[in-house]
Amino acid sequence: MAKDKDMRRRRLPPSVSARLPKYYRTLRELIGTDILRVSSGELAKRMRLTPSQVRQDFSYLGGVGQQGYGYNVKDLYSAIGAVIGIPRNYSAIIICRRQQFGSALAKDPCFSTRGVNLKYIFSEAGDFAPSEHEVGITELGTRAKFSSPAYERAADYCRRTCADIAVLACDRTEADAAAEALESAGIRGIWNFTGKDLSCDVPVLDMNLSDMLLRLCCEITAETDE
Amino acid sequence: MAKDKDMRRRRLPPSVSARLPKYYRTLRELIGTDILRVSSGELAKRMRLTPSQVRQDFSYLGGVGQQGYGYNVKDLYSAIGAVIGIPRNYSAIIICRRQQFGSALAKDPCFSTRGVNLKYIFSEAGDFAPSEHEVGITELGTRAKFSSPAYERAADYCRRTCADIAVLACDRTEADAAAEALESAGIRGIWNFTGKDLSCDVPVLDMNLSDMLLRLCCEITAETDE
DNA sequence: TAGATTGTTAATCGATTAACAATC
């Protein structure tokens, strides 16, 4: 008894949760085209998976489909959104170096389109709200001289105002100190662009650009030699 | 017979090749500290793997270790580098929008530190060699009016001069056309920052920032509910 | 030689695919 409930509660296997964002994105696109229902076969074709895998994955969401019909696109979209945590309206801050990577991220639509509230950007050239950022960085130049590193001001902000996610794109040499400061200020996840592996208790998503570039090189090499 | 040779030749499982860049990076660090030899146990500790996995992984490289001693750091480093394709000196070009993501990538050390030759940057604000790029983007502003989109000029360049890797960070709407143009111009791999899935015959490494952000959200949510 | 550590085989674990009864 209550077998399906147990099923629903079982922690999602990592392989499944890694696919959720892509399901979510594909379903968004379907919503945009006014398609109301979708079968595991159709979704599998769009995402280049097997129908089996799609159904197996969705079984962890607990009975979100209907036999003979398929899945209601909007229901499925919000069921997946709920598991990801979209309704929690997470907030984010960026710690970056002027004109570098993280700074460009501030303009990326990934935050606004996914319901994550980008609140503030901290860099050695000044601290900015996203709206001020473009002007701030390119025209104002350096806003002020700071005695504290950007990550400390970010941690202070975090303590005062709360923020869930830190996009960490500071210098490698500051990475450990920054992660520690942010963690003790209550940050709940770190998107790590520093290229340094962090040891944290909160979830860390590593974006090691060098590693990624080499991964592509490796594939190219394997392709050549095959 | 020739059993070990067969082993060496067997195509690397994807799980193993995905770890090679991190091995490579860790070994680089060891070289930097003048450590000459390393055991599977030591390496496992640094990389948070099991010694078994390290040895299993390296077995695909074919007898690069020595019983009772471990692995010679430099030998291992170059054996892994060879599989990745470092000695092939791959070259790269960037197709991006002004001041956006790809443009910031041009300044990232991942290319130079990994022996990938970044040759040229194409954007609607002008085409630049990496050395001209910072000045070009921020001070010169728009260099010229172009009648062709950046990806077409990139494809032309690729046909004339050759380039192995395209960092594709153009607008989503141009993603398919750009990939097709670059592929037919002879590009061998695409690092895809457009947020759109490509269908290509060459290896594609997807950097879907929205998906990645949601993956982190998902982990935070799971952590909270556990 | 004795201790250390590899390379490899076997055992386990997890993820994917296939099959099919349940049911809309």
Place this chain on the structure above:
DNA sequence: TAGATTGTTAATCGATTAACAATC
């Protein structure tokens, strides 16, 4: 009802871990 399609169980496949003989 008949056709479609799910949810779930069983079979397969691949990746990780454990164990140990080979050997430096």
